Amino acid sequence: MSKRTLVTSALPYANGPIHLGHLAGAYLPSDLYVRYKRMTEEDIIHICGSDEHGVPITIAAEKEGVDPQDIVDRFHTRNKQAFKDFGINFDYYGRTSSTVHHQTSQEFFTKLYEDGVFVQKTEEQLYDPKAEMFLPDRYVKGTCPNCGYEEAYGDQCENCGTSLSPTELIDPKSAITGDTPETRKTKHWYLPLGDFQQKLEDWLDTRENWKPNVAGQVKSWLNDGLADRAVTRDLTWGVPVPLEEADGKVLYVWFDAPIGYISATKEWAQQEGDPDLWKTYWQDEETDLIHFIGKDNIVFHCIMFPATLMAHGDYVLPKNVPANEFLNLESKKLSTSRGWAVWLEDYLEDFEPDLLRYVLGTILPETKDSDFSWENFQNKVNSELADILGNFVFRTTSFTHKYFDGKVPSLTNPTEKDQQTLAQIEQQKEKVAEAYEHFKLREAITETMNLARIGNKYFTEMEPWQSRKNDMETCGNTLHVCLQITAALSHLFDPILPENMAQLRKELSFTGSIRWKDIGGSMLDSGQPIQKGEILFTKIEDEQVEEQLEKLKERTQQQEEMDKQYEPIKDNIEFGDFMKIDIRAGKITEASAIEKADKLLKLTVDVGFEKRTIVSGIANDFSPDELIDQSVCVVVNLAPKALMGVESNGMILMSEEDDGSLKFVETDAEPGSMVS
């Protein structure tokens, strides 16, 4: 066993709030693991922070019309707070705009540059002449050459995880203007990943206990062979490349972001009053470095960052990267930009953090994508947290108060069943530990809940409400066993339900820090008083679920509204010009199809002073039958025009919706009335 563990969680982009997908992919798994490890009294620290560079930040700033610094300041503060409120306990939450980070990543670049690691190349890159800039990374969208996904970014396809360069995209389009970009030459520095292929393979061979989805993904990239990857970009927002000849260039965000874990650890060490302490965690062989991330970050943590660390030479390499697949919401892909998300901040306004920690924990996308739905949230809270755990704890403590004066009854002449049940505490504890050690967090939660199930079953089978009438010794033994299980649960559930379990432990008079080794055996002394507990979990009502679904719907509609593209306004005209158009109210009296003209209908329109024949291109939207008596507005002084052999005398006004569908401009006025 190693002496210490350094856990990192993916640095979230500071361009938006934290949503349930982020939590399920990286932060809840890391927090569960770290909380478990802390109970085992291992030396462990948990590092995270805001990723404040990269194109997603500048795109968000441009969209809002503010400075990128405003965006990152806002989301750094909000996300840090939201994590805290959700009980995610980072030892340090840094940010990549800090001076320490800029220095650290520049030093990294300089060392690799001076050691001659980089390849310098002048190559054709995509350029948007209208925006007057190169288009790195997310500034370009196009079709993934690997899987055909049409919304792939210039740096990566989020569908298949392949890392890309913009020029590899099929049919690329500028994310700024929507135009097809041209190419221009520019100079950049590349990390020749091919040179690290053998080293990476050797390193991976020594790793054990990796999740098959992660190991498989990495193997397949290695089998395909690794290409050079640029570590610099033509952008103004980011860490400036520390070379004179690189004016106007910054480090690639995926070069500097993982170094952010190191910078944040340095800042943590300063805060601890021991500035060199970070070296112990990053440079001592006996550190286990573990990265918690979602699947789209695998390539950066299993190929690029390890190669960078190898190139530098002074650092430990990741021991494990227990990456998760993706979480969907109500069966649809989560999307910040489309507003299809549940923000952590919003959730916390309506519900307790522990409920979500539990429910998300049971559906973590550990081996494949999984789905969060509010209905399932309600089911799990009601039928598992309330009906199993809450019920067991409540019936145990309230029975103790009713019939044993609120004190732990002694265990006298226990039966084999009593002893076997007590022994199951240790057995479950082993299973839970084993699952945590193998990053099987869903299993850890299931096995933890199974102890409450065991307790409930035992309570029901022992029927203490019967034995209390004629056999107080048996009844006391039953409650003794149930109270020991309750005490174990108050520890075992701590990583998952920290707030609730802190409350429960208070009721059971546990003080001080909790230790894994204390779980099991006799945790409560006979005769020890316990407080009469509150109900741990209240059930979620149907209305609360509906409210959340309604919120989701409203938000996507709002987003659609905001994203709506209106036709640009035409140039101004003089009033006199407008008055030249003669528009009259009218009514359709006849309508028929025109042979060989799919889109056209021949209409007879009563315009008051006469009946007109008008040809109108509305056949895709209306059938002739439904048009009789339709009120319309008609331009009556448009020069006549023959369409498919029929002379049209005027034009009917229509409005066109976003989806291309047509609506009549209607009026109640009598046919022949002027419209102006």
Ligand SMILES: Nc1ncnc2c1ncn2[C@@H]1O[C@H](COP(=O)(O)OP(=O)(O)OP(=O)(O)O)[C@@H](O)[C@H]1O
């Ligand atoms: N739906 C999801 N399911 C699981 N993990 C996710 C999901 N969305 C993001 N993640 C993970 O969360 C971490 C932080 O995400 P990051 O800030 O990079 O945002 P992102 O991937 O651009 O997400 P979004 O575009 O939804 O804001 C990453 O490790 C990422 O893999």
Ligand SMILES: [Zn+2]
């Ligand atoms: Zn793809």
